[in-house]
Amino acid sequence: MNTPARAPRSPKRGKGRPAPPQPDPTRDIAFDILCGVVEHRRMLENSLSRSAEAHKAEPRDRAAAHRLAAATLRHMGTLRTVLEPFLRKEPPEPVRVALMIGCAQLLFLETPPHAAVGTTVSLLRRRKLAPFAGLANAVLRKVAAEGQNVLEGLDQARLNIPAWLWSSWSVLGRGVPRAIAEGISHEAPLDITLRPGATAPEGGIVLPNGSVRYPAGTRVADLAGYEEGAFWVQDAAATLPARLLNVKEGEKVADLCAAPGGKTAQLAVTGAQVAAIENNPNRMARLKENLARLGLGNVITLQADAGTWQPDAPLDAILLDAPCSATGTARRHPDVLWVKRPRDLTTLTAGQDRLLEAAKNMLRPGGRLVYAVCSLQQEEGPDRARAAEAMGLVPDPFTPEELAFLPEARTPEGWLRTHPGMWADKGSMDGFFAARFIRP
Numbered sequence: 432m433n434t435p436a437r438a439p440r441s442p443k444r445g446k447g448r449p450a451p452p453q454p455d456p457t458r459d460i461a462f463d464i465l466c467g468v469v470e471h472r473r474m475l476e477n478s479l480s481r482s483a484e485a486h487k488a489e490p491r492d493r494a495a496a497h498r499l500a501a502a503t504l505r506h507m508g509t510l511r512t513v514l515e516p517f518l519r520k521e522p523p524e525p526v527r528v529a530l531m532i533g534c535a536q537l538l539f540l541e542t543p544p545h546a547a548v549g550t551t552v553s554l555l556r557r558r559k560l561a562p563f564a565g566l567a568n569a570v571l572r573k574v575a576a577e578g579q580n581v582l583e584g585l586d587q588a589r590l591n592i593p594a595w596l597w598s599s600w601s602v603l604g605r606g607v608p609r610a611i612a613e614g615i616s617h618e619a620p621l622d623i624t625l626r627p628g629a630t631a632p633e634g635g636i637v638l639p640n641g642s643v644r645y646p647a648g649t650r651v652a653d654l655a656g657y658e659e660g661a662f663w664v665q666d667a668a669a670t671l672p673a674r675l676l677n678v679k680e681g682e683k684v685a686d687l688c689a690a691p692g693g694k695t696a697q698l699a700v701t702g703a704q705v706a707a708i709e710n711n712p713n714r715m716a717r718l719k720e721n722l723a724r725l726g727l728g729n730v731i732t733l734q735a736d737a738g739t740w741q742p743d744a745p746l747d748a749i750l751l752d753a754p755c756s757a758t759g760t761a762r763r764h765p766d767v768l769w770v771k772r773p774r775d776l777t778t779l780t781a782g783q784d785r786l787l788e789a790a791k792n793m794l795r796p797g798g799r800l801v802y803a804v805c806s807l808q809q810e811e812g813p814d815r816a817r818a819a820e821a822m823g824l825v826p827d828p829f830t831p832e833e834l835a836f837l838p839e840a841r842t843p844e845g846w847l848r849t850h851p852g853m854w855a856d857k858g859s860m861d862g863f864f865a866a867r868f869i870r871p
């Protein structure tokens with residue numbers, strides 16, 4: 432077994448001192464993000480908001496850092512494996528993080544070797560890890576020379592998914608864990624949902640569900656019509672739960688876990704009377720901003736716990752997009768793979784049951800509930816649908832006609848199950864589970 436390495440001696444200086452390290456906010460912020468995820472199991476956004484470097488950086492540098500960190504996370508299992516034979520001893524975790532950033536640039540981001548090596552060495556110097564600069568120089572030069580050959584012998588899809596998740600996804604079908612891993616291995620495209628009657632900005636392709644898709648890296652604010660509220664950002668799979676609630680004009684509807692509001696917007700444009708409930712004040716602020724941009728002033732927004740909130744009168748329909756492990760969003764948020772643990776599911780599923788029970792009691796007899804999670808986990812999807820049935824809700828299966836544009840997502844029970852292995856030829860989709868019920 433490898434043992435922790437002592438810091439090697441500083442590389443010998445020539446006649447002059449080494450040049451002082453150049454500022455490099457992109458790599459500094461990416462380093463902070465990755466240390467937060469890897470060492471402290473903090474989600475990427477949380478790590479980003481704690482990074483002092485990120486606070487003083489230009490938006491452009493923050494965005495570049497976000498993409499570099501996400502690319503490193505997407506390939507993290509592979510990067511660890513590639514580095515292993517070049518390290519005689521285990522380096523401290525922050526040094527390994529810096530090496531992974533350098534390695535990701537060499538192997539996946541087409542950064543020229545001198546830049547990948549040089550920026551990693553400078554990063555270590557800026558972060559008071561100068562004694563490891565020589566090690567990084569030597570290791571990354573070897574990766575530059577031999578890394579592509581090493582990659583060829585690796586099962587990258589398998590390495591980039593933690594073992595517990597890979598085995599949990601095998602219930603989804605033969606070959607599905609690999610298909611999901613391949614879907615996650617690429618940066619997600621940008622999908623938008625158009626307001627009824629709005630024209631799609633140029634450059635997108637229309638997907639079978641009506642979403643319009645733009646290449647990964649497209650900046651939403653650059654698309655024509657954004658400021659005017661012609662559309663909102665929403666993965667194609669994320670449009671399905673609200674659509675399957677089949678809300679009609681004038682109905683009394685609640686969106687119980689609403690921010691940032693893509694599904695609220697879908698419900699509101701039908702002309703229904705929508706109450707959007709959200710308990711997190713920061714996320715509520717984002718929801719309100721989004722609804723204001725879209726001009727959807729007809730939505731009532733309430734900061735409240737959906738587990739205790741009561742409507743004035745029983746509701747016709749409810750969307751419960753419950754908080755979950757979010758493993759279905761790993762192509763946008765690859766940090767999820769390395770932050771979540773099996774034990775998190777116990778707390779999450781208890782919360783989902785609490786919200787299901789509360790939602791049931793808000794409905795009028797005959798009222799409809801769609802329960803949805805952006806999770807690929809059995810415990811948060813099918814097991815919760817069974818729990819809802821045990822609470823007295825009556826299943827109302829999705830019909831083949833409702834899912835005619837995506838028949839592979841309809842389960843034998845009439846639930847919805849999407850995953851990142853679907854629409855592989857179109858750029859994939861997020862993983863969602865949804866089930867519909869009627870209150871008897």
Ligand SMILES: C[S@@+](CC[C@H](N)C(=O)[O-])C[C@H]1O[C@@H](n2cnc3c(N)ncnc32)[C@H](O)[C@@H]1O
Pocket residue numbers: 669687688689690691692693694695708709710711714735736737738752753754755805
């Ligand atoms: C999966 S996200 C919802 C995404 C949203 N439906 C959309 O499409 O944009 C879950 C949301 O539920 C909120 N939330 C979590 N627990 C809640 C509770 N007890 N009551 C209300 N909102 C809650 C979270 O803050 C988060 O914004």
